[in-house]
Amino acid sequence: MEQTALKIQNLGIGYTSRVVAQHINFTLIPGELCAIVGVNGIGKSTLLRSIAGLQPHLKGTVEIRQKPFEKQAVSERAKEIALVLTEPPATRNLTVRELITLGRQPHTNWWGTLTKADTTKIRESMALFSLEELASRKCFELSDGQLQRVLIARAMAQDTPIILLDEPTTHLDLSHKVEIFKRLQQLAHVHHKTILFTTHEIDLAIQLCDKMLILDGKENPFAAPCELIEKGCFESLFPSELVTFDAATGSFKLKK
Amino acid sequence: MVSYRFRFLVLVFILLAAWMLNVSLGSVAIPLQATLSSLFGQPLEQASWEYIITQYRLPKALTAILVGGGLSLSGLLMQTLFRNPLAGPFVLGISSGASLGAALLLMGSALLGQLIFCDFSLVVAASVGSFLVLLVVLLVANQVRDTMTLLIIGLMFGSITAAIVSVLAYFSNAEQLQRFIFWSYGSVGSLSWHQNSILGGLVLVGIVLSVVSIKSLNALLLGEHYAQSLGVSLKRSKLLIIIATGLLAGSITAFAGPIAFVGLAVPHLTRQLFSTMEHKVLIPAVFLYGAVLMLLCDAIAQLPTAAQVLPINAITSLVGAPVVIWLLVRKRKMLF
Numbered sequence: 001m002e003q004t005a006l007k008i009q010n011l012g013i014g015y016t017s018r019v020v021a022q023h024i025n026f027t028l029i030p031g032e033l034c035a036i037v038g039v040n041g042i043g044k045s046t047l048l049r050s051i052a053g054l055q056p057h058l059k060g061t062v063e064i065r066q067k068p069f070e071k072q073a074v075s076e077r078a079k080e081i082a083l084v085l086t087e088p089p090a091t092r093n094l095t096v097r098e099l100i101t102l103g104r105q106p107h108t109n110w111w112g113t114l115t116k117a118d119t120t121k122i123r124e125s126m127a128l129f130s131l132e133e134l135a136s137r138k139c140f141e142l143s144d145g146q147l148q149r150v151l152i153a154r155a156m157a158q159d160t161p162i163i164l165l166d167e168p169t170t171h172l173d174l175s176h177k178v179e180i181f182k183r184l185q186q187l188a189h190v191h192h193k194t195i196l197f198t199t200h201e202i203d204l205a206i207q208l209c210d211k212m213l214i215l216d217g218k219e220n221p222f223a224a225p226c227e228l229i230e231k232g233c234f235e236s237l238f239p240s241e242l243v244t245f246d247a248a249t250g251s252f253k254l255k256k
Numbered sequence: 257m258v259s260y261r262f263r264f265l266v267l268v269f270i271l272l273a274a275w276m277l278n279v280s281l282g283s284v285a286i287p288l289q290a291t292l293s294s295l296f297g298q299p300l301e302q303a304s305w306e307y308i309i310t311q312y313r314l315p316k317a318l319t320a321i322l323v324g325g326g327l328s329l330s331g332l333l334m335q336t337l338f339r340n341p342l343a344g345p346f347v348l349g350i351s352s353g354a355s356l357g358a359a360l361l362l363m364g365s366a367l368l369g370q371l372i373f374c375d376f377s378l379v380v381a382a383s384v385g386s387f388l389v390l391l392v393v394l395l396v397a398n399q400v401r402d403t404m405t406l407l408i409i410g411l412m413f414g415s416i417t418a419a420i421v422s423v424l425a426y427f428s429n430a431e432q433l434q435r436f437i438f439w440s441y442g443s444v445g446s447l448s449w450h451q452n453s454i455l456g457g458l459v460l461v462g463i464v465l466s467v468v469s470i471k472s473l474n475a476l477l478l479g480e481h482y483a484q485s486l487g488v489s490l491k492r493s494k495l496l497i498i499i500a501t502g503l504l505a506g507s508i509t510a511f512a513g514p515i516a517f518v519g520l521a522v523p524h525l526t527r528q529l530f531s532t533m534e535h536k537v538l539i540p541a542v543f544l545y546g547a548v549l550m551l552l553c554d555a556i557a558q559l560p561t562a563a564q565v566l567p568i569n570a571i572t573s574l575v576g577a578p579v580v581i582w583l584l585v586r587k588r589k590m591l592f
Contacts, residue, residue, distance in 0.1 A: 054481050059503030090339040090479040094533050105475055106487040112471045113537070158486070 004066065005162055005194035007198060011051040011060035013043060020046045026213050026222040028196065030161060033188035035205035036198045039238065044198035045086070048164045051085050051196070063213030078106035082155035085226070088147070089255060092140035095120070096131055096150050103157030112243040125157040129183065145176040147237065152180070156187065165197035172232070177201060181208050183248065202234070203251040222239045225250070260530055264395055267529075271321075274551040278317045281560040288538055315452050316553060319444040322452070323512045324461040324522075324550025325543035329466060329505035331519030332526075332542045336473050336535070337497050342407055344520030345505035348393050349413030350386045351514035355440060356417040357385025362436045363421075363428035376384055378439070379506045382510035387502045389413055394498060410572040441567030442513035444554055451511060458507040461526070463502035466539055469493055473535045475497060516569055517576025524583050549575070 006028040014020030021043035026037050028034055036044045049055045051062060055072065064080050065244040072080070072211040082103070089099065103125070104118045114122075126132055129149045141145060148168060155163050168184070169177040182203075185208050187193045199205050205212060213222045221233045228234065234245040234252075243252045261334065280291045286305050293452055300306045301526075327345060334343040345351050360383035396409050425433055447455065472493035475483035505519065523538070526545045530537055553575060557566040 049481075052485055054484055074484065074489055075487035078485060081485065083482065083485035085479075085481055087479055087481065089477065089482065091477045092532060093527070094477060098533060099478070102474060102482075102486065105471060108471075110468075110471060112474065149420060 007063040009061045011062060014058055015224060021215055022215065024220050028194050028211065030194055031188055032210045033195045033208065034211040034213060035209045036213045036215060037202050037205060041190040042215045043102035044215055044219060046200060047168050048166050052081055053077055054165055080160050081162045082158035082160040083162060084151050084155050084168055086166045086170065089139060093137050094139050098133045099150055100125055100154045100157050101166055103154040106158060121159055122157050125153045128156060129153040144171045148172065148180060150164050151243065162194045167198050169201055177204065206250045263530060267541065271544055271548050274548045275317055278551040278555045281444060281555050282313055282558050283563050285561050310456045315447055315449050316445045318452050319422045319447045319512060320546040320550040320554045322455055322459045323444050323508050323515060324518055324546040326504045326508045327515060327519040328522035328542045328546025329539065330501045332370045332523040332538060333466060333497055333501045335523055336476055338406060340406060346516045347407060347520055348410040349389050350505045351509050352414045352417035353389025354382035354386040354509035357381040358411060358439055358540060359421045359424050359436055363424040379510040383506040386506035386509055390498060390502045437548055439513050442515045442569035444512050444568060446583055447511060455507060459504055462500045462504035465496055469496050470535045516571050516573045518546055518550065521576040521579045524548060525579065
């Protein structure tokens with residue numbers, strides 16, 4: 001049996017005062033690209049944050065590369081999971097290189113000394129996302145699409161087997177959306193990263209992802225996109241009086 | 257790091273020059289030559305000059321360096337910690353907290369019963385006051401994510417303390433009031449060598465804690481969530497940074513009075529010179545820059561050759577406030 005990268009069993013997430021989502025089950029192996037879809041407020045971001053350890057779990061188990069979540073220290077987990085959030089970096093006064101360099105923190109000593117391996121990784125990540133020319137630009141000078149590339153490159157520099165991304169394509173136009181998705185697919189298939197991201201671009205995700213998790217507040221089905229289409233899981237995603245799902249093309253249509 | 261070596265050299269040189277200037281100027285005109293030879297340990301022709309230099313001007317210059325550098329460093333820490341370019345010991349109400357502590361001690365002692373006055377009761381009172389306010393601000397900062405709200409809350413703290421202080425002032429006698437007013441003007445000239453060594457020790461602890469926190473400070477530039485995902489233990493590193501900030505701002509305000517604008521303005525001025533956010537560069541640079549600025553402000557406040565001394569607080573505000581306005585106008589939005 002192949003090793004699992006991420007194993008989630010019967011996970012319940014949210015706050016002590018309010019359960020956001022529960023009965024979440026899925027397993028990912030190295031090199032898989034997986035999208036989490038669902039309506040606004042269903043708990044997509046909360047799920048990512050819970051897996052990353054930014055929020056406590058209410059119940060269930062999370063295993064990161066066969067290791068129970070609870071047995072990992074924060075510093076250890078930083079070598080397993082890299083994160084790209086919707087919130088912009090707190091300061092935009094960092095240069096691109098400085099920001100990507102921060103990705104090496106889990107691997108450096110207390111003083112943050114960069115070894116040769118660190119600088120190589122930083123250079124590779126920048127090259128992978130064609131950021132060499134932007135290296136000394138400040139983040140506030142970048143466009144949204146460029147900033148997103150920088151943030152993903154930072155996660156890449158962190159050199160973790162798993163990367164979690166929260167809505168990596170919001171605020172981007174179609175071509176940049178596709179570009180980011182293509183790069184994520186490349187990271188998964190060529191670099192064998194396990195990539196889990198939330199998105200509202202369901203039709204693009206259907207075309208690109210290996211697996212998809214639909215958060216619907218009930219069953220939370222998880223499978224390959226075509227299986228989910230066959231089962232008709234997408235039809236019930238949105239109110240049927242507004243949009244319908246066309247199984248033949250794998251896209252949503254407005255109801256006229 | 258290497259590319260900033262030259263700038264650091266220049267800054268150290270300027271610091272030495274500012275120190276020389278500060279020591280050689282004062283209400284009693286002492287020739288530069290005499291000052292120099294005194295510094296190199298040669299006996300002076302006039303014993304009073306020697307006394308003025310070793311017992312008054314040198315400790316004053318040291319205090320100025322500690323106060324300017326320490327306040328600027330605490331401002332840098334606060335700006336990173338609160339992700340807010342306008343954060344500083346004065347804006348966030350830390351100085352107001354110290355004022356309140358000092359006011360309660362100096363003017364409220366009639367209400368609290370006669371406290372034993374010693375040299376350090378004022379220091380302790382002001383430090384406790386600033387630490388308490390820092391803790392409250394931190395609690396509030398965890399509740400509100402919005403940076404503007406935090407600043408307004410800091411301002412409100414300032415108003416509350418001002419109100420309490422004026423009530424206390426109303427009920428206190430002229431002598432108590434005078435003591436408090438003089439403390440609130442700020443001064444770097446009233447510390448003995450002994451007090452200087454205590455302040456220096458506290459500032460040193462603050463610097464050490466900041467240096468230990470460099471890695472987490474850098475991670476916090478991305479925001480708390482990102483810092484956590486990079487393996488930073490938030491609780492521990494935030495606590496360290498807060499203790500460092502409180503030690504620096506609290507002890508300095510206690511010894512030298514509430515000194516405005518240095519903590520807020522110097523980190524921004526430094527970033528004009530060192531275009532980086534890396535704390536390994538910024539921490540020493542900000543300290544040096546702040547020390548230089550304070551030495552110069554103090555030299556102005558001494559009104560060379562005149563007998564009067566201007567309140568240092570007025571000078572730093574006159575220098576600092578236009579700088580902040582200029583930064584806001586020129587850069588449109590201030591970045592930290």
